[in-house]
Amino acid sequence: MKKLKLIVIAMLVVNVSAFAQEEDNRDKMRVGAKVGFNKANIYDENSDDFVADPRYGLAVGGFIAIPIGTYLGFHPELMYSQKGFKGEGTVFGSEYKLERTTNYLDVPLLLAFKPSKNFTLVAGPQFSYLLSREDKFTGFGVNIQDEQGFENENLRKNIMGAVIGLDININNFVIGGRASWDLQNNHGDGTSSTPQYKNMLLQATVGLAF
Secondary structure, three states, X not given: OHHHHHHHHHHHHHHHHHHHOOOOXXXXXXXXXXXXXXXXXXXXXXXXXXXEEOEEEEEEEEEEEEEXXXXXXXXXXXXXXXXXXXXXXXXXXXXXXXXXXXXXXXXXXXXXXXXXXXXXXXXXXXXXXXXXXXXXXXXXXXXXXXXXXXXXXXXXXEEEEEEEEEEEEEOOEEEEEEEEEEOOXXXXXXXXXXXXXXXXXXXXXEEEEO
């Protein structure tokens, strides 16, 4: 037991020493790439008759860390991000089940606060562009015309949102977490019969910065 305790203490000392010897990159401009996954869902404060379950998707992209002194910075990102939901609702009185996958190009423009060399807090607006979507329908009352109607909906492709997050920096490795939500709903001119909603997202990534 004593030997085991000594081994654990030795490992902790080595890890703390390595952590302490890491380079402080807060004053340096850095460019990097990252990959991870999204847990996406939707919300709509104006409708109680649409219930959705989350979907998991891919997140991949790059970022630039631009220092503004030691403790502040500007961190724009460019991310390919899969979102969507699983849910049920009604179209013209007919019940249906819908599984939607949406592919977005997200551009977060983040202000960074760097209290230490290992931790970065970020927050700011996000501009999202809808690249494509895929819908799968099941249930009674949904016919070919309804499916065509969904495919031809006048949906908003440019959406403004907000992001908050945290990065853990260990030398060139960056472990990131983000929470984002749309500030605009998916309807274009308001004529769409697709349920009105806004995207919300939890994202986890790992990346390299140089």
